[in-house]
Amino acid sequence: MTKDQKRARANKYLIQIRNADKEITEMILKISYLKYKASGCGAIRYDKDRVMTSPQDMMCEAVTEAVYLEKRMAARHRELMDARRHTEDILELWGDKQARFIDIYYLNHGNMSDVARQMKCSDRTAYRIRLDALERFADFV
Numbered sequence: 001m002t003k004d005q006k007r008a009r010a011n012k013y014l015i016q017i018r019n020a021d022k023e024i025t026e027m028i029l030k031i032s033y034l035k036y037k038a039s040g041c042g043a044i045r046y047d048k049d050r051v052m053t054s055p056q057d058m059m060c061e062a063v064t065e066a067v068y069l070e071k072r073m074a075a076r077h078r079e080l081m082d083a084r085r086h087t088e089d090i091l092e093l094w095g096d097k098q099a100r101f102i103d104i105y106y107l108n109h110g111n112m113s114d115v116a117r118q119m120k121c122s123d124r125t126a127y128r129i130r131l132d133a134l135e136r137f138a139d140f141v
Contacts, residue, residue, distance in 0.1 A: 006138035038062035098133035
């Protein structure tokens, strides 16, 4: 496996952790919408044509989808928390600038400017640290 492939694999693993909050927040919003929809709080629409349609049980469909989504979200949350814990354990062993980079950028949702500022280095050095950190982290994934 080449260095680039190792870095890409490590980056993919860490990006999942970085994007976990956004993904879970989107699921929570969708579940809230489905619960609202199931409560029957809808408005009568007068701008549509009066067309005879077959009755649908909107409440049942919405509740079913909400329950399914809640189970999926809980499983995804456990999976991502395990990955985060695993990553934090690895970083605890390192305790150097590469560990600090992964903590700032991937675990705390920082950007490269944040990394450079907090590590008191240039942007170019931050990018170099990133490459080294990903290559080193790939050995643990």
